[in-house]
Amino acid sequence: MTRFPLGVLPTPLVRADRLRDARGGGPLWFKRDDLTGFGVAGNKVRALEHLLGDARARGVDVLVTGGGPDSNFVAAAAQAARVAELDCELVVWGDVGETTNLALARNAGARIHPLGSDDRARVDAEVERLGAELARRGRRPLAVPRGGSTPVGATGFAAAAHEVVEQWSDAPPTVVIPVGSGGSVAGLLAGLAGTGWPVLGASVSRPPEEITAKVLALAGETAALAGTAPPSGEQLTMLDARGPGFGVASPADRAAADLVLRTEGVLLDDTYGAKAAAVAMEHVGADPTRPTLLWLTGGLVSALSHVSEVRGYSPEFRSRTPEGAP
Template sequence: MARKDNLDRFPRAQLMSGPTPLERLDRLSAELGIDLWLKRDDLTGLGFGGNKTRQLEFYLGDALKQGADTILITGAVQSNFVRSAAAAAAKLGMQSVLQLEERVPDMGEAYYSSGNVLLAKILGAEHMSYPEGEDETGADAALHARAEELKTQGRTPYVIHLGLNHPPLGALGYVVAGQELCLQMPDFDAVIVPSGSGATHGGLLTGVALAESDSSVFGVCVRRDRDKQRARMTTVLQKLAELLGIDAEPLLNRINVLDEALPPGYGKLSEMTRAALEKMARTEGIFLDPVYSAKTFAGLLHLVNTGEIQPGQKVVMLHTGGLPALFGYQNELASDLP
């Protein structure tokens, strides 16, 4: 694959102050028999941090280029993306409209009022709701309908799309991150990331490939099963390769997804996820969120237990942040705690 020299032709809003730390987890390394590192994208800074800041640099760069004064975005009720978008909009002097989708059934009152929901309200975001959790086309269409209303009020809206029929601009943030990681650590054996929309997973895989690293990239399914996620990643990588003007085939050959940590589904805790969350906290003093990073660590533990990650290998886990969601899940998390 030809190496991509830069991403300068894509407009980019400056939301990050620099590379995020790469931290060795000494106690877990000793316990698991591997050389384990954490890429701390929970420390991106803006609005409680998290991986979405990298993606928003490219979405909001495009929005500013188009003269937008309002951004619209859709996500789950406890979405880290919509909270981060509201924070980025505030930083850039823009307004935000957040559409919250009903993706996780049977949740308590805290899920709808605490965590990311509370933070977005403090940030002054407008909220709207969408009743379906698995209708990306419909959710995007609802945003466009609201955008048309805003135009009649003299506003200039910009929609950050969820569906796959739009260029994955946000994935460019993780192309940058993949290259950043390879500069920080040129010789790792594998990196483990959550795989949901596919932007973080696809971007990181592409960045690692463009840095001419043959390290394995494992995507831990957080929303769909292995087969559905593989199909989604194929589309994401094809669209990303088209955006960058590179050959997609070498990227498609590196898709590796696992779904053992997915049950009982998106945004739902299992004993496997809860145990991973508690192990990271009680061994390294680092919190994970129940939707993405705890499932990512659970997937990593599965790879170690099955021998797919071998003793002594140097492994990086991407910490995607999302920590405000812990408070939205307080009832579920507290149920088995002393």
């Protein structure tokens, strides 16, 4: 499959010993996909490299995708399309005011199409409709769902799985990764098939049973595309990390992110990073013998918006469940 290079890969695999010492429990590692080196794309660059490589190979002239006004993928897609010399059309749900990520997208030349609704589930259908409309006008579009979660996009994360296995020299860890649209974890499952590495998904957007079915189907399609063995559903455990809602961290999630910042100097966003860190901290305490590998996905723009809020927490981890939550 054709790849359009964007990121600085491989990203580092680092021990988080200061965080482990503060928290207790077993060995703790970070996969630093927040350091892919392309804009502020974080791990989104892995999917975009394969999506744009495929698009250019097929003569596509416009990338059509979408997300929310604070979406890191929206900004990353626009920047990647510009570098690849493609036009970019973005369907955006919610308030399309001048967020930092939308400003980055506009600066890259993307055209913004407000959905006119807060229903983010409608974005993918509108992306398909817009792509079909552009095709009728004689354009050659590639319509991509939120997060780049297609078998082609997930291939980038299958490659990431091979990358981290080559970097690893200890007993198989439990990989903890935030799960939104599902492309990242689906690709990892496809790439980790047969390795014995369990994956713990922190679902930040959908009920676990709903996203699990989507992830396993996409992982199977990704493996088929790569011509590799299908992954086993037994490798995946999906936890409900939504807390107060998509993009909203609970006090316990923020406490986990605060601890990561104070011990390791790493900023985590509220949508993905803080919630996955809380899950990882629980796992480290629950199983002190197995290494835990927290996959850092990026989200620097979102994380910076919360720097002023990083105060008032003691540097100790507390339960993820907000006080008074059901």
